Structure formats: C-alpha cells, structure tokens
Amino acid sequence: MRHRPRGEHIIRFDGVGLRYGLGPEVLQDINFALPSGSFHFLTGASGAGKSSLLRLMYLGLRPSRGRVMLFDKDIALTKRYELPALRRRIGVVFQDFRLLDHLSALDNVALPLRVRGVRESEVHKHVPELLGWVGLAEHLNARPSTLSGGQKQRVAIARAVIGRPDLLLADEPTGNVDDHIAMRLLYLFEELNKLGTTVVIATHNEHLVGRFAHHSRLHLEHGTVRQGS
C-alpha cells in the first residue's frame, strides 16, 4: 500500500470554470479541497454539472479557467507524459459504464492492470476474486451486451477499484441496482475508503445519502459547489 499522509489534500479546485465549446459556463467559480482519505457524496439536480465536475477530476477535460491541483500537482503545469501515472491513481465509474463490448467481463476489469503491465498470473488471481465479490462469479466470460444494467454497473465498479486507486470517482454507481445491491456497493466503497482511498460519489439518491449521512456532501447548484457535512 502506498504511503498517503493524512490531512493533505488529494484534490483541490481554485476558481475553476468550465464551458463546453462556445457554450455558457456550466461550472463557474468552483472552490473546494478534499482531504486525503475522505468520503463525499456529490449531489445536485440533473444537469447541475456533476458529471462535468467529475470529468475535470479524472482529467477527462481541462478547465476553461482556474487551477486544478491533483495529488499536489498543478495539472496545467504537468507534462503530458506524467499524466498517465496520475490517471492510474484514479478509479472511475462512468455514468454510462463505458465497458468494452468486445471483451469479456473479466477482460474489462483486467484493463487497468494490463495497462500497467501487471503479470497475467496476478490478473487471473485478483480479477475473478473481485468479480465474485460483486456477485458476478458466474459471469466472468460474459460480454457486457449480455449482462443486465445492474450487472454492467458492477463490472464498471470492479474495473474502477481493481487497481486500488487513491481516488475513486463514481458517477451514479447505484442508478441501476436495487437497494440491497446499492448498499452492498456502498459498503465496498467504504471498505476501500478505510484502506485509504478518497471517494467521491455523484448521486441523485437522497435516500442513500441519508443512510450514509455521516459522510460529507458536496452540493452543486448554479454552477458552484457548496461543501457541507
């Protein structure tokens, strides 16, 4: 396990704004800092910009203005060849999963490991174990197109956490599963959080946020973020 000094900020936004192309600013003046090892829900109405904010956090987009600090590095000043190393420390569950349809569930989950050059023997040890944990032991070789929405979501989550990320970003990770499985997934995120992973979960599900009310909340409204607990 990597050494992570507690109390330091794993990610920090200063005066960040974002616009798509020539459109209006979707995010305006975003300021917040997440301490290493913290757990947050990111809430806000549909279209408030939750996915956009996560996209900025996982380096899928560059801000139109302001400064993004990730793992104590100013992204604007980071060399292109250094970015993959930063991205490998982030696990992402995309809102639309983004599974590769021509690969089996196992190969999808193995991606982050293979990209890192992890040995195949390791891959074949850890990936089935994790897929078993999310209840997909029977579906290791299934193509995503043959899985249900909830099963796809669990494959996507397994892919996000297989590399033991320092930062886990999940966009509506419980949107397609029943309450029982949603709880189970959140427990998985909490387990990871206990191991030191900083977790940010974007969700509409107030019921779920209420069940885990001890975690802090980032609320998006009118293009800015309000940090509460």
Place this chain on the structure above:
Amino acid sequence: MFGRRSELPLKGDATSKFLPWLVALMVYLSAVAVAAVFVLNGLIDRWDRDVAGTLTVQVMPVPGESGDALTEERVRQAVELIRRTHGVEAVRALDKRQITALLEPWLGSADVVKDLPLPRLIDVSVDPGVRLDLGLLAERLGKAVPGVSLDDHRVWLSRLINLSRTTGWVAIAIVVLIGCVTSATVIYATRTGMAVNRGIIEVLHLIGARDDYIARQFADRAFALGFAGGVLGLALAVPTLTMIGWAARRVEGGFLPQLTVSLPGWVVVALLPLAAALLAMLTARLTVHGTLARMP
C-alpha cells in the same frame, strides 16, 4: 511482436481487407524497380570497364602552306584542354616522327609517309577510379578545337552509361514514391481505425494507458498486414523477374550481356516485404502518437 495482447478490435476491420492488397501491389512494383536498378548497375559496371583505361584523340591535319604550324597549334590546345579535365592522368601527343614510325611497317619507306597528310594522335590515360564523361569531353573538345575527334564507340558507350545512370535514379525515385504512397495509405487507414474505435481509445486513455500502449496495438496490426501484403507482392514479383531474365537470355547478343538480377539484387528484393511492414508499422505508430497528442 505477434501474439501481444490487444484491446482494440482491429482484426477484421475494413483496413485488413484493402491494406494487404495495396502493399502487395506496391511491393510488386518496387521489386521490379529495384531489379531494374541492379540490372542497370551491372551493365554500367561492365561498360565502365570498357570505357576506362586509355583512349585516343585524333587531330585532323590542316592542309595548305602553314598547315603544319596550325595543326601543331591545335594539338597543343587539345592537349591543354584534356590535361585540365578531371580524371585524366596523363596526356601525350605523338609527334610526327612517332606516327610515321608507327606506320612504317605497313607503308614502308619513311620518305613517302612523311609527305602524307596524316592525322595527329594524342594518347590519354584515364584514372580508372574516376568516371570520365566522354560525351562531355568530346563536346568540349569539338567546340574549342576544330578538327578534333574522340574515339566514337567509347563516346557512345559513355552516353549510354549516362542514360542508364539516369534511369537508375528514376527507378530509385519511383521506389521512394511508392514508399510515400504506402505511408499515406497507412496514415489514412490508421486515422480511420482510430475514429471507429474512438470510445475504446478514450477509455484506455482515461484508465492511464500511455500513448504508446495504444499506438503499439495499431503498429502491430499494421506490421502484420504490411508483411502479409508484402509476401504476396513478392510471390508475384519473383516469377515476373525470372521470366524477364529468361527472355533476355534468349535474345542474348554482345550488347545486352546480362539482363539478370545479381544475388545482392535478389537479397534486396527479398527484404522488400519486411521493409514495407516496418514502414507501415512506423507510420501507424507515429500517426497514433500524433492524434493522441491532441487528447487532454
């Protein structure tokens, strides 16, 4: 290089249908061009040997009163000009006495010969290491000194060598051009492949794949397709070249001594599929890197 893992579904896409055929055609044409270069070089070497060594320049005698002095002057001018030519080792004008001595065994009495209007001869030895352009020398001599002529057969051979050499360069230019066309096609095919698999590439990128991880998958594919096409092209080129050589041997005269490809020529031709595959691989790799550099 082969059997390496690939997350991109590049097998069986449109590229794999047309690229090998294109590369096959390109390798076929290159093989013919390369063979032509080697055949021409063989001919040039042989002709060069015929041209090298010594050659003779004739100065026609000027008739009339002051003819002797004028002829003498022309010989001097010609010698001067030849001496200044690059590649000439020695120039020696044979004087009248030497020429009559040469002719004596045939014409007998020296007295008769003395009064004949004999052409004057200049002996030129050429450095064998230097490719003397005899056509050019003949032209310059003809312009500067009237009544001078150079050994005709050799001037003609020299011109033929120049022509062959130019043709050789044209053939090499054709091979380079073929390489460029192949590269351009691979660039187009790679860009298309990237556009088709855009979503997958984005996921790999966001997961933390280095650009080269993605580029390598395209490069491996381009190598495999290029090599398959190249081997096919070679398989078609070998019978063609053998048949040309066979046909040439049947018309074999003194003039076209060896219209066959030498062993080094065959080696180069045999390496063409590999060269095509490497070119395709390198091009694909650079193309992917260029395109990915625009991603955040």
